[in-house]
Amino acid sequence: MIEVRFHGRGGQGAVTAVRILASALYLEGKYTQAIPMYGTERRGAPVVAFLRIGESRINERDLVHNPDIVVVLDPLLSRTVPVTEGLKEGGLIVMNFPKPGTEAGIGGRFMLATVDATGIALEALGRPITNTAMLGAFAKASGLVSLESLEKTLLEHWPGRLGEMNLRALRTAYERVTPPVDVSGIQAQEKRPREEIFSKDVSSWRIFKPQLDEDRCVGCRRCYIYCPEVAISMIQGKARVDYSSCKGCGICGEECPTGAISMVQEAL
């Protein structure tokens, strides 16, 4: 039996990903389980989902505690969530990260494959929903499921144009994922404490961040009043963003009457 854990953020489709993967593996004659984690599934908040793959009937109904494979749908998630927790020695990590695996800040006796799923998703879907791209990367890196059965399940799940778009993300990631590299010689980046539960810092939630052009800001206070996070304050008649409280929802950029706020992709 192979156990897989998916880490993502609410809205990136971790639960949908395990469902599609389970159906695809079922088509190949495997016994599968897709388990969503019940909790606060808010958009942007860290979530997990689990998958079991067996050659025979699976009687376990528990959550997965010691996965063989971990899939990380978000490039910044591993800075705050212990994604390798419980991962078996020699286990595989498939991570959404635009740089080589040795620079991801993950160390230990694991293999790490990376792919720029956010970039692929923005290209194929126009939105940073990375689940289908990561399924393509998972298929290539793990070799557990064929691309054909994934494609078939995907089109059943989303018939029409949406399915075609997701198919493109799946195939591109299948081609672009790096071969797994050994990260046992790498010093793991120290995790910040589990602050996400009652945090003051939500900066890792965002994919786009607001950038203010001070010359164009007329101090109208629209961004300030519409910000759901109190991340914008008015200093001497100009807006100022506190990036530790900003989740990157983009309301300020949308509502700015002079176009002084633009949303730019967060650099890693």
Added chain:
Amino acid sequence: MSRPIPLHELGDKEYIDPANQACQGCGGAIVSRLVSKALGEGFVRAEVACCGPAFMNIRAPSIYVEVFEGAGALMTGISRGLKRIGREDVVVMGIIGDGGTVDIGFQGLSAAAERNENILWVCYDNEAYMNTGGQKSGATTLYAATTTTPIGEYSRGKLERRKNVPLLMAMQGAPYVATASVAFPEDLLGKLIHAKGIKGFRYIHVSSPCPTGWGYDPKDTIKVARGMVQSGLWPLYEVSDGILRLNYKPRELKPVREVLKMQGRFRHLNDEEIDRIQREVDTFWRRLVAKDGGEIF
């Protein structure tokens, strides 16, 4: 009647802690921030089960009970207790979700209005039970897709019209009833400040879009809220001592189609269904305009 508060008149002081655990672009988080900003100091807050625990980090004495239907009783208790110790100057306020107001909490709400308890009830309306994944509520708009009214071969979304609780409260004779929207903060702040100065049962129903449950991009929260007001899906009015006044009265309403099509929960609508929503919006608007400035009954 309330007076809109221009944004430059607002103080810079915040009564809410920055960063919360709500979704990106949460309308409810904007409501809790504006409410606490308008009331300032000198209020206590009641809270029942809703998304609130994720985002209402308001710096005020707060009482949370899990009893979903208990908001009316809870606020009544706090208000009577304060009266007993001679602190009637303290405003008893509850930011309650639409489930805790329109369906589950309705008996408590209606009874509190009947007794004319000295409380300020703010309903933030995201039109479904969003905290548990988006089940339909009495506030859900006609034809909206939710997890309990899905779209399929035999189902076209919610089949019932939404309950009009603000008017129900007005008909019960509450001293002050108002509707508001997160897209019109000047109007919302004005209504809250006006309500703060009144004794008795005050009810403010705020439309607060939910990007997760309504299926739109988080950056469009204000756009959707504004579109709902401009199309007449969510008219802004207030009823003060039985006199109704429209606060937003454009010469012509925008068609509902545009704002409906922005949202994933209405993506399945065909022309016939949009026409039915349009007709109902037009009828309600016509009746409201006829009552504008006059007695509602």
